[in-house]
Amino acid sequence: MKDTEIKRLLSANVICIFSIIITTVLPSLFLKNFSLLGTHLTWLCICSATVGTVNVVLHIILNPNPSSRRSSLAHKVARFLRSCVYFFMSCILFHGIIVLYGAPLIESVLETFLFAVLLSTFTTLHCLCLLGPNIHVWLRVFSKNGAMSIWDNNLQITSMCSVVGAWLGAFPIPLDWDRPWQVWPISCSLGATLGYVSGLLFAPLWIYWNRKKLTYKSR
Amino acid sequence: NARSAHACSKPLSVSFFPCRMQRAPVLLFLAWTCFLFFSAIGLFTSGFLLMRVELANHSSCSDALASPFRVDFGSCWLPRRFSRAILLIIDALKFEFARFDPSLREPHPYENKLGFLHELAIGQPRYGRLFRFRADPPTTTMQRIKGFTTGSLPTFIDAGSNFASYAIQEDNLVWQMAQNGKRVVFMGDDTWDGLFPGAFFRSYFFPSFNVKDLHTVDDGILQHLYQTVDGGEWDLLIAHFLGVDHCGHKHGPDHPEMAKKLSQMDEVHCLTTLANDTLLLVAGDHGMTGTGDHGGDTEEEVNAALFVYSKVPLFPAPPEPQTVPQVNLVPTLALLLGIPVPYSNIGEVMDDLFATEGDTATSVLAQLAAYNVNARQVDRFLHTYSLAAQDIPAEKLGRLQSLFSATVEEHEQVMAQAGFPELPQLERLRGQFRRYLWEARAVCAESWARFHPVRMVSGCALLTSSCLLCYIASRVSAGLSFSYRRLLWYPFLWGAAGAAGAGAMHLSGVATTDLLLLCSWAATASQVGFFWHCWAGHAGRSHAASARLPFGGLGLRQRLRVGLVPALGILLLRCGAMFSDSFVMAESQVVPFLLMSSVLLFVLGLHWNGPLREGSTKSWWLLGFLGIIVLTARLSGLFQQCREETPACRSSTLLAPLSKxxxxxxxxxxxxxxxxxxxxxxxxxxxxxxxxxxxxxxxxxxxxxxxxxxxxxxxxxxxxxxxxxxxxxxxxxxxxxxxxxxxxxxxxxxxxxxxxxxxxxxxxxxFVRDSRNADPAMGAPIVSPSSQAELLHVIPQLYRRMQETLRSRLDAGKDRDRATVEAYGLGSVYSxxxxxxxxxxxxxxxxxHSERLSLAFLLLFLEAFALLWMQAYAVALSSSTSSSESEMFCCVNAYAVLLLYCNVFHPPLFSHLAPGSIYLVFLALHSICITFQINWFSSYQFSSLSHRWTTTQIAVGCPLLLLWPFLCEMPRSKGGKPKAEVSDREEQMMEMRLREAPEKFSAALLQLGLKYQIVLGAQLLACVLAAIILRRHLMVWKVFAPKFLFEAVGFVVSNIFLLLGIGLVMRVDCAVSAWFKRVILAQSR
Incomplete structure (x- = not known):
């Protein structure tokens, strides 16, 4: 049973990776002057939107956490609205944290915010899809021995990788190489994306290697 | 008597000493490690930063150096040969760039580009000549400019200079020209503006800092050069081109850009249509390596080119390839233009340029006149210098002196001769003058202008081993089996022996040594002693309790996993950032970034391990303090001060005093x-x-x-x-x-x-309130202590009784009459x-400081206290003792980052050293913060330690100590109580617990001090390594060396204040002991 789960996870992750690759390649066919570095903001929007949509669709198709009880439409709508609010709040929170880390406060607000949206897409959106709008469950999952399925492990690894990638992306900014990708926030968003992709690749592998050790309590 | 069964008497501690607070040994151990670090810093500094004393004396026209000669109007010391000179300095004009070899088939981009030099040198061999121009290390532009204007060998630090500006204080050509009524016009590199502020008759400065910019300076010069020359309002015209140097840094010499740049330089050949009284000099200030860098002392870097040309015949003989030391330009130019030679010059005149028309003997006589003046001036300088500083060995000076007097005497005799002197005698005399000047320069160069690689490397090694020693000592002291006799007194003896050995060698004349070397010998010997005794002790114990091993492999992995990795990682990042000039320059952003990362990592790690999950009020407090830390870190960016290398940045207006x-x-x-x-x-x-x-x-x-x-x-x-x-x-x-x-x-x-x-x-x-109505139900009355040991047992009892009364008061406010002694504030005496x-x-x-920096102080205090509280809550939250150490490490680390944080206010730049003394005091404040934090923290760490410890005591079966865990738990269970009171009660117990087990208190203090030294020492080590490895880097004197100096000074000051702070804690401890004794005596009466 576990192996099939891992296969499902892997296929889902591979689809995510493909969606990211497509967002970097495909728009140049439709949009004039599109390039990853030159029109970075456009790419940020496209990438966030695509990854978000793909995640939601994948979640609906694969449905990793099938809930037993059926909920009413009103309940579903409320859940959806709450999720939207949560996502927006996480964008704001990420924006705040980025500014506290040293990003300019007033100049390039749009860039910072779009970067925050990208980070939220990589982390919060996953949480929302998988765990629902429930902070306590999130906090539980993001702690030692908190994962209850391989999906939770996957969530831990990808989120951490994207955040660490964004953090590492800040390192080349002060260097005096005068490269176009050293401009805020390009290196950070690229770092986050690369981190996310490597997390997507690494998570199934890690789970596969540790499949003997991973025992999950039932919910 | 059950009550006397106090912890101190239990055989738990393996210490050799009785259960007593070890005040002096802790202080001494820390002082000893400080000494080790200081001697390492001193050794490295003496090899890296060679010092020279700058003399403030200036030559003047009336100096009686050339009295035998009659000097016509408008000249000093010697009759002038030219009234004007053009000095074109092409930065990094290597000799290979200037040489022209028509036979080359496929010249490199940098070869055969300066055709006009070749045409002149070949076409008019008596009018122009190309020399190899040997620069002295350090081959950086500023040092070179100093070199060929003062005629001296500038080192990195010229003591006596004004740190607030780079302005040259020594006597120099520009100053002498201005003093003698000549007009100096300058165009080009704006470094000269800083070096000679306001000295020029007219000047056109262009920004030099942007290395990527190849053209601004050169185009600017070429735009003004010709009309200035034609205008004629100048006596000395200096033009400093930077394009070649920048091109070397950007593209390297072997690049088509370099060919373009050199061809552009070739345009200045229009200047060769000179008047007869004008001398043209084209010089490079230094060479460059194959990668286009400079700063060191390799052959490629020191080989520059010098071209001399005039419309009148200059050189008597056909050219032969000659090498001219760079400083020789100074006396030559000065005497040719008829101005006094700058006082500190040690250069030698270029005799070819002083030869006259006519027969050889007259020519040599004229040269001898120049040599005579030159030698007298150098001798005067050496004499004055030896009075001001002692860094030139006396015996060498004596030899030079005797050579000088013999030569001058002979010269006087020759001049006094009635007849015309013979040529061989004159030539021999010339050779003697040359030898004197050459030797004088060599002696000076030996003591000023060289790195001492041996000293640098050994200083670095000493620093590394000191860090290692601190690490081992902190691990050993954690194991409570720390023997001061073995690990402190024996190494002392070793060190004394080492110093005595070195001293004996010195006295017996085998090897010369100075105080610094003596110190480093002592440090090395005592380190060897420490390691030897440590290893011996380790080997002796290894078969015994393996769990107590100081460097056991088992504990290390766990520790690594628990939380050392983030702390260590941040420290490593911080150290790695020292190796990049960009990161050093961006320090004001990098440090808050790392600080933020480390505190966030700390909190996230806490959450990951579980304690934050409860959602208790403590977690919220913790998060609140985290927010305060992060906010203050960001807000401190308001007080940013810019470095001059980043022109886009603007310093904060808050730094200016209010009066502006x-x-x-x-x-x-x-x-x-x-x-x-x-x-x-x-x-x-x-x-x-x-x-x-x-x-x-x-x-x-x-x-x-x-x-x-x-x-x-x-x-x-x-x-x-x-x-x-x-x-x-x-x-x-x-x-x-x-x-x-x-x-x-x-x-x-x-x-x-x-x-x-x-x-x-x-x-x-x-504050003690003594109420006499003691309740007998409280237990047996305290007996009056008869001996020191008994007194020690009574103190905790007394304190416990106070606690009990307090508690009973809190539990039931009506039982007031039970109180015997109420001591307020006992729990926080140390703090x-x-x-x-x-x-x-x-x-x-x-x-x-200036007024508005007090806001920055407020931020700093806020941040410090938030960190302390965060730490306190984190310890309170995580009940497990295993992680406390790594957390502490993390926190100390965060603090050390905070310490560097003051760079935001004072970036490490020499031009900003004006408030330097304040900077030091500022550092001192930080160190006090740290000691304070260490003390505070040790109390917390100690609480967890004693917690575990009491449980072992219960197992032993001491009934009285049952009270302790209960007291510890109680405030935590009362979550509903107001926060302040809980922390109050905890705090009150915390610091008194330190007195419960003094040997643990002293061990904790020692350990924290050592860890603090490790963190700072690692950063210092990174600076030192950066300075060693990157000593050829373009930015070494601009970025790395100042960074190292500031880091070293900061280390010294903060360590001194660490000692002071720990000393204060010890003083309080003494006083508290005395106070307890007094109270007990009063009670027993």
Missing amino acids: LQDPQAKNLSYALCLAVLASLAWGMRCWMRHYGNLNSPSAPVCFVRWGFPLLALGVGGFWAVTSGSEDDLAKLHAWVQLALVSFPRGVFALGAVGLLLLLCDPVTV AALLIFLALLGFLLMML
Whole structure:
């Protein structure tokens, strides 16, 4: 049973990776002057939107956490609205944290915010899809021995990788190489994306290697 | 007697010493490690930064150096040969760039580009000649400019110079020209503006810092050059081209860009249509390596080109390839133009240029005249220098002196001869002059212009081993089996033996040594002793308790996993950042980034391990303090001060003093804010002491807190008011203002000193209420102590009784009559003393800084306290003791990052050293913060330690100690109680617990001090390594060397204050012991 789960996870992750690759390649066919570095903001929007949509669709198709009880439409709508609010709040929170880390406060607000949206897409959106709008469950999952399925492990690894990638992306900014990708926030968003992709690749592998050790309590 | 079964008497501790607070050994051990670090720093510095004393003397026309000669009007010392000179300096003009070899088939991009030099040298061999121009290391532009204007060998630090500006204080060509009424016109590199501020008759400066910019300077010069030359309003025209150098840095010499740049330089051949009285010199200040860098002393870097040309015949003989040291330009140019040779010159005249038309003998006579003046000037300089500094060996000076006097005497004899002297004699004399000047220069170069690689490497090795020693010592002291006899006194003996050995070698004449070398020998020997004894002890114990191993492999992996990795990673990042000039320059952003990362990692790690999950109030407090830390870190960016290398950056306006503010409303507002900061400091201190019950104490420091602090605040505020007011507002009260300007600072400092003295005399701030109606139910009466050991057992009992009465009072307020002794503020004696000290220093520092920096101080205090509280809550949350150490490491690390944080206010630049003394004091404040934190933290760490320890005691079967875990748990279970009271009670117990097990307290203090030294030492080591590895880097004198210096000075100052802080803790401990004794005596009566 576990192996099939891992296969499902892997296929889902591979689809995510493909969606990211497509967002970097495909728009140049439709949009004039599109390039990853030159029109970075456009790419940020496209990438966030695509990854978000793909995640939601994948979640609906694969449905990793099938809930037993059926909920009413009103309940579903409320859940959806709450999720939207949560996502927006996480964008704001990420924006705040980025500014506290040293990003300019007033100049390039749009860039910072779009970067925050990208980070939220990589982390919060996953949480929302998988765990629902429930902070306590999130906090539980993001702690030692908190994962209850391989999906939770996957969530831990990808989120951490994207955040660490964004953090590492800040390192080349002060260097005096005068490269176009050293401009805020390009290196950070690229770092986050690369981190996310490597997390997507690494998570199934890690789970596969540790499949003997991973025992999950039932919910 | 069950009560006497106190922990101290239990055989748990393996220490050799009786159960007593080990005050002196801890201090001595830390002092010893400080000594190790200091000697390592000294050794490295002596190899890396060679010092030279700058003489302020100036030559003047009337100096009687050339008295035998009659000098015509307009010249000094020697008749001038030219009235004007053009000096074209092409930065990094390597000799290979200037050479022209028509036989080359496929020239490199940099070859055969300066055709005009070749044409002139070949076409008119007696009018122009190309020389190899040997630069002296360090081959950086600024040092070279200094070199060929003063004629000396500048080192990195020229002692005696004014650090606030780069301006040359020594006698130099430009100054001499101006002094003798000649007009100097300059165009090009704006470094000259800093070196010779206001010395030029006319100047055209162009920005030089951007290495990527190849054309601004050169185009600017070429635009002005020809019309200036044609205008004729100049006597010496200096043009400094930078394009070749920048092209080398950007593209390297072997690049088509270099060919273009050199071809552009070839355009200046128009200048060769000179007047007859004009001399043209084209010179490179240094060469470059194959990668286009310079700064070191390789052959490629020191080989520059010099081309000399004039319209009158200069050279008697056909050219032969010659090498000319760079300093030789100075006396040559000075004597040719008829001005005095700069005082500190050690160069030699280029004799070819002093030859005259006519027969050889006359020519040599003219050369001898120049040599004579030159030699007298060099001798005068050496004499003056040897009086000012001792770094040139005396025997060498003596030999030079005798050579000089012999030569000059012979010269005088020759001149006094009636007939015409013979040519061989003259030539021999010339050779003697040359030898004298050459040797003099060699002696100076040997002591000034070279790195000492051996000293550098050995200093670095000593530093590394000191860090290692600190690490091992901290691991050993954690194991409680720390033997001061083996690990402190024996190494002392080793060190003394080492020093004695070196001294004996010195005295017996085998090897010369100085104080620094002696110190480093002692340090090395004592380190060897430490490691040897440590290893011996380790080997002896290894078969015994393997769990107690100081460097056991088992514990290490766990520790690595628990939380050392983030802390260590941040430290490594910080160290790695020292190796990149960009990161050093961007330090004001990098440090907050790392600080933020480390605290976030700390909290996230805490969450990951579980304790934050409960959602208790403590977690919220923790998060709140995290927020405060992060916010203050970001806000401190408001006080950013820019480096000159980043032109886009603008320094914060908040750094300027209030008197520069124009708008009166803004001025009043900021003044009010500053006053609020002062008031909040005084008031906050008072509140803190009231909260912990120290404010009721009748002791002198408390009185000082009550009355002295407001007075201090008033004094500082008054001083600010006087200084920030504009002049004309206070014109009527001029006398009063002058009085206030003097009396306010004096008053504040005197008050501060009084406070410090009071604190040292009577640091115990405890209020005792003695109520006589003791309840017999409380237990057996305390017997009067008869011996020291018994006294030690009584103290905890007494304290416990106080605790019990307190508790019973809290539990049931009606049982007031049960209390025997109530001591308020006993739980925070240590902290109170340190805090008073800290606040005092805070006031004094605010006085020294400009007004609005007090806001920065407030931020700093806030941040420090938030970190302390965060740490406290984190320890309270995580009940497991295993992780406490790594957390502490993390926190100390965070603090060390914070320490570097003050770079935001004072970036490590020499031009910003004007407030340098203040910077030092600032560092001192930080160190006090750290010691304070260490003390505070050790109390917390200790609480967890003793917690575990008591449980083992229970197993042993000591019934009385059952009380302790209960007391520990109680405040935690009462989550509903007001937070302040809980922490109050915890705090009260915490610091008294330190007295419960003094040997653990001292071990914890020692360990924390050592860890702090490791963190700082690792950063220093990174700086040192960066300075060694990157000593050829373009930025070494601009970025890395200043960084190293500041880091080293910071290390020294903060370590001294670490010692002071720990000393203060020990003093408080002494006083508390005495106080307990007094109380017990009073009780027993």
